[in-house]
Amino acid sequence: MLQDLAEKSAGDRGLPLFMMTLQHLSFMDYAAQSSELQTREWAKIQGRFEDITFAPHLGDAVQLMRRRLDQSAVTESGRKLIRTHAEAAAEAWRDRGLNDVVDLKVQDFADLxxxxxxxxxxxxxxxxxxxHIRHLRVPQDDEPHTVRRSLASFSVAKPRRATTIRLPQLYDFFLDSGRTSLLASSNASRSIEIESRVTEAxxxxxxxxxLLRxxxxxxxxxSY
Structure with missing residues (x-):
């Protein structure tokens, strides 16, 4: 359909048509796992459009998650544990020079x-x-390996410290709920290799x- 519309609006005698598409990936990335013939067809379609690339800033995405997380039900004792965690995280983040990646302060870590x-x-x-922008919504979703499920499994009656969702749990989430997107990406072979190594251990x-995850x-x- 995109090809047909593009052809009808081409040239001086074409229809006065303006069309804009919003996509997670470029046309060619969507066709990464397609046959050679299909890839060529998608290349023709992409050639009829002008690409305007949006490069999201990592700091903006982190701030979006910070505003999305709801801590309204946290008790006062829990807030103290979170504050202690946030102060330690901010110090470690600064000492390791990670503010050059994303500039975060104590309150940011507390809110995250x-x-x-x-x-x-x-x-x-x-x-x-x-x-796959849907993955930015995981804090409120109730699916396997999401934040909500992980917290339910980690929760204790009288915690001594603020337990966090770490990289092993993030790995489980992306290799489960995000598996389809990973396999459709341009680095699918690398994702499969990593998953195989972890699974076979x-x-x-x-x-x-x-540690392995x-x-x-x-x-x-x-790999990205």
Whole structure:
């Protein structure tokens, strides 16, 4: 249909038609897993349009998540634990020079709870790379490996510290709910390789499995 519309509006005698499409990916990226013939056809279609690329700023995405998280039900004792976590996170973030990646302060880390600082940055980055904006809505979703499910499994009656959603849980989410988007991305082969390595590793303790999924998550990010 896009091809037909583009042809009817081409040239001096074409229809006075202005058309704008909003897409997560370019036409060619959508056709990355298609046959050679289909890829050529999509290339023809893309050639009839002028690309205006929107490059999202990682800091804006992090701030969007910060405003989306609801902590209204947190008790006063819980808020103190979150504040302690946020202060430690801000110090570690600054000491490691990560403010050059995203400039975050103590209040930002407090508002981003229950996300670990690395998770808060990695989640929107990877979601943007694979073109699946839906992943920015995960804090409120009740699906496997989401924040809500993870918190339910981590919760204790009298916590001593603020437990966060870390990279292993983020890996589980993207390789489950985000699997379709990963396999449709331009780096699908790398995603499959990482998943296979993690899945085939047997006989590991829980701590070792978390470490392996963390490494897998970092490799997944590096591949983009």
């Amino acid at each position: 709870y229950p996300l670990h600082p690395l998770t808060a940055v990695a989640a929107p980055f990877l979601a943007a790379q694979i073109g 047997n006989g590991l303790s829980a701590a070792e499995q978390n 963390t490494v897998g998550m970092l490799n997944l990010i590096k």
